Amino acid sequence: MDRTGIAPASNETRVLVENGEYWLNNKGDLAILDVSVRRLTRQWPSARVGVLTFAPGLLRAYEPAVEPICYQRGGDWPRRSPRRLTGRRVPELTGPLFNAWDAATALPGRVARRLQPAHRSVDRTGSGRADRERPALRREGGRLPNALADATAVIAIGGGYLTDVDRFQTERTLDLLGYATTHGIPAFLIGQGIGPLGDEALLRHAADVLPLVDLIALREGLRGPDLLRRLGVPADRVIVTGDDAVELGYTVRPRELGNDIGVCLRVADYSPVDTRMRTALAAAVQSLAAERSAALVPLIISEHAAEDRRATLPLLAGSAATAAPLGRFASARSLCRQVGRCRVVVTGAYHNAVFALSQGIPVVGMSTSQYYDDKFNGLAAMFGDGLDLVRLDGEDVEDRLRRSVERMWHEAPRLRASLLDAAAHQVLASRAVFDRIVGIVDGKVSRQPTNDPPSPPTCRL
Structure with missing residues (x-):
């Protein structure tokens, strides 16, 4: 009992x-x-x-x-x-x-x-x-x-x-x-x-x-x-295996690249960004969007103390074209679809990068800490050339950010197929590990070490 x-x-x-x-x-x-x-x-x-x-x-x-x-x-x-x-x-x-x-x-x-x-x-x-x-x-x-x-x-x-x-x-x-x-x-x-x-x-x-x-x-x-x-x-x-959230992004991927720029800034104790850097970031994304007739799309990941909203929405204030942010209780699937309307995503939040890359959309990641350096560098290694990491420190942040976004905007069509291939591989690897877990729990696979890696994926997407 x-x-x-x-x-x-x-x-x-x-x-x-x-x-x-x-x-x-x-x-x-x-x-x-x-x-x-x-x-x-x-x-x-x-x-x-x-x-x-x-x-x-x-x-x-x-x-x-x-x-x-x-x-x-x-x-x-x-x-x-x-x-x-x-x-x-x-x-x-x-x-x-x-x-x-x-x-x-x-x-x-x-x-x-x-x-x-x-x-x-x-x-x-x-x-x-x-x-x-x-x-x-x-x-x-x-x-x-x-x-x-x-x-x-x-x-x-x-x-x-x-x-x-x-x-x-x-x-x-x-x-x-x-x-x-x-x-x-x-x-x-x-x-x-x-x-x-x-x-x-x-x-x-x-x-x-x-x-x-x-x-x-x-x-x-x-x-x-x-x-x-x-x-x-x-x-x-x-x-x-890659991040398990890759499967959600890959599932809702659009047929074609969008034409907008997704933006999210994370400001927290573990991700400090001072006022000067925020001003440079706002100037960069707004001018880039205006030059390309693109809308800026706020992509809110964390609702803890509204941290992503408080940091991101001011960056978009005054822009000629800005999409409305999703509500506080929107689903992750809805946010993935919002990401899917973009051609490039500029983010200080890790999972926006996951959602974008898994839909074939290149990313410019922003970091001010070893914690986020590790997050973005690890993700970049899983997807190849689709992610640029820009440190938000130094005197030339606006120029470095502009160059990175411009390069990703230009390279987006070429990168799309390889990013989607990488996402598909990670989905299969993640599912294969889950199948192994099921086998262990059901007693069909030994819990003892085998000196061999888990079996390769056998399922198809």
Whole structure:
């Protein structure tokens, strides 16, 4: 009998999904969730798929086929598995109501946690565990969701959250995977962008956990494989597939290149951009759009504190032709289609670049940090010549940005076929890894290392 008081069927499959962004504020994470849920429900039509979240109502709006595992309320499986729905609701209409309800119901828990002292374990092993809470289930006084104990498999879906920049989420994910591996539950990471990771405590934690995970699929091959090797992860448990969100972009790709310029600026603690740089960026994109009779299209990825809106929309103010931004609760699929109207995308947000490249559209990436240097360089290595990285520092930012956008505008028709080929290859590689995961969970593929990489793709697009 599970902790909800219901005895699960002996053959019932329960997949617990770690999605890395519990408030559902990021269109990149929503795209990965969209692709992952479709794959899970296609492979296991009768399975219960639980997604860890702080926003159960909003999750139901975006993904009605899954069950919210409410992290803040103990993280139990719901008492009843919802009837599987075949379509999506309209989050643009229902999102505001669900989001307000989720925020209101979460508030008392937030206040209570701030008033409670943190409980830390004492490190008696020398393994470096003293600086984090003991990984235990919520019912045992820990932070891990109770649903973990009854999970058939744990899958941490793609994202860039295993990094120094997001320490809390890194610790939470590693504790989740650590519990699974020590309790015999198959555990997987897919579509991951790991690093930069230099904090000694996080490195020790990762070295404790990641070598025991069944399979790790990476979205890039420049940094991740070497980091995992140094952490002691066996090479035959690591494969580079590309970002799982590539499949969503590739699926909605237009037949022809558009004629607009997509723009997104990310300004955050981990991506600082000063006023002088913003002024130079605005001047560059507005003059380029005017010269080419192109509209500027705002592409909002992160709705966390409206950070992308607050940084991007002022850049477009006063432009002769500007598309309206999508609403706060627009789906990732809608944003992908918005990207598809562009000939070039200029972005400081990683997943806009994923959406563009996977539709055959070249990208100018903007960075002010090692974190984003790694993100964009890793993505460029997966797609070839379709991405230029421009650092937003120095005295000649406007000129460098103009030259880069002009080159990509000119090269866009030539690059399109090779970018789409690269996207198709990544989709097949990602699906092949997912098929391997299904085989492991179903007992058809050995969980033991084989010294061979996963089988090559056999499916067709």
